[in-house]
Amino acid sequence: MDMTTILFYILAIAIVVFSLGVVMTANPIFSALFLALTMVTLAFVYFLLNAPFIAGVQLIVYAGAVVVLFVMVMMLFDLKQEKEAFTKGKFTGFLKIASAGWLCGLIAGAIYMSTEMVVSGNQILDVNKASTKILAKELFSNYVFAFEALGILLLLIAVGAVSISRIKGGTHAK
């Protein structure tokens, strides 16, 4: 085994451990912090796969923005009652079983598809400095429509978020 493989396994084990931490700790803050660790480790895996720009994006957007939002939300609500509501009752039990089944299906599907996959070497492009430029070229030639659609989608999300925050009343308004 060469260095890259060893490093990959170390990072992969770390990701599994941190993700287990997300679902197994009772305290939502610890879950969110574990999620942040998972995101950072995932960014390191992207570095290892010679996709440094994607790794940077993973750090900036997921670890630096999305999970920060989660942590902010959880730190400032006292989640005792909500925790009770989500751990008892028939509906929650159904949700738990359903999501467990779904997860098993996902894992089985992933294993099945990975046996079909053909891995060929030598497909890695000159990745060091050019990879971001290759990405840009793809983005502005083949995927330019998706790119513009994404801009509009983000605008719609912003409008939705502002409208929801305007609703008066409810438990957490104002």
Next chain:
Amino acid sequence: MGTDFFEISINFVKMVAIFLLMVQLVPALVWVERRGSAFIQNRFGPNRVGPLGLTQLLADAIKFIFKEEFIPSHTRKFLFYAAPVMSLIPGALAFGSIPLSLPFHVEAFELFGQTMGPYRFAFQSFEMNVGIVFVLGISSLGAYGMLTAGWASVNKYSVFGALRASAQMISYELALGLSIVGILMIYGTFDFADMIAYQTGPLTFTWLGSEMTIPFLPNWGIFYQPLGALLLFIAMFAETNRAPFDLPEAEAELVAGYHTEYGGLKMNMFYIGEYGHMMVASALMTTFYFGGYNLPFVEPETINEILLAAGFSATKASLLTSFTFFLVLFTKLLIFLWIFIWVRWTLPRFRYDQLMDLGWKKLLPWALGNTIVTAVVIFVMKTWS
């Protein structure tokens, strides 16, 4: 990290040395800050302990170490201890990825009867080819240290300080990220070393199809993107939570912000994190807009040749050249750090709504305008030439 024992150990020593440089600069900066603020406000500042009050730093350090280790029982213990350590990491990693000087070369030599091949060592902890994206990503992790500290302290001042700090940090991250798009268009790379290489020589640009050279100005980014430089610098102040943007620790409202409950060395660690952030900000300003480790009109080769002619071996000459250019960068760094201190003691603090308005309604539109104008100008100049 390297292929053999020698390379790995040198790389490790280098990494630790750069980290310790960052940590050791903090007491010096605290001294500069105290003396500088006293100078600005027409006071004396610390001047009793040692010459110019210099050993005051040592006294402070000893005081920090021998503080009573007391934390209130209602705090969340693990995260309370983890938060100061977490706030150290982003600064250290970001500072490590910025090139502090030219790489130096070690010629092949004999060690224990074996030939150790020629080596090249970069003057930085690690070379990231996406430099600036990595630094932005790592600095955005700084919010965790503050949020964790605020939450673990179970104190309303800490919670509000953490909340304000992170909201302010993310608001200004937008202006910060957008203000460098213009200069990235000019450099065409994320890599710091390439940016610095671009900024060598006299100012050269293409104007209406003919190449112009201004021989008395260096080819620095500031001459291409003065507005971008200003926006980046302002956003950096807010990013580091320094005055006039130090709302998270506005003592009249929030006591000391997210580290209200901390004392002794743990509080000191937050300061190391903050000053580390300042150093990263200054290093970024230098690298992007002020030529990095370049000394205007002096080629590194010239210095290397002078040293070789003076009888130094190739390895020593290379090392000394790198060190010379490190001093150049360090001087620029200190100038920016002094500006940070100068501004802190000159401008009054903003109100929170003014702060948010400045970030979202002033800096962000200006940065957008800067991007658009740069794109159009580059397009016109490249197409009609």
Next chain:
Amino acid sequence: MTSLVAVLILTLFVIAFGAGLLYLVSLVGPKPKFSSLKDASYECGLPAQETGHSKIPVKFYLTAILFILFDIEIIFMYPWAISFVDFIENDMGLHVLLSMGFFLFVFIFGLIWEIKSRALEWE
């Protein structure tokens, strides 16, 4: 790859440095003596009225969500920015400029809408 190893080692080193320093310092100082006044959470001379869990304005979450959206848009500008000159040299300049122009138009529209709708106002 080698730089990744360096990043991981530096991270571990910084954690070890911080944690080790905290541990060593806890050994040398005077033993903490408990007192109920010292144990209270910090307040300006009065007993604390509320602890850290008061409800906070929804504004902070709104700011964070808007930040994420704009951040993603800015991230998309980075690969565009560094390869803009290459695009112009390959005669794709106008196409790329116009695609980004539309994207920026949506961005600016969103920003103006948010300013007009007073979503970014702080009292």
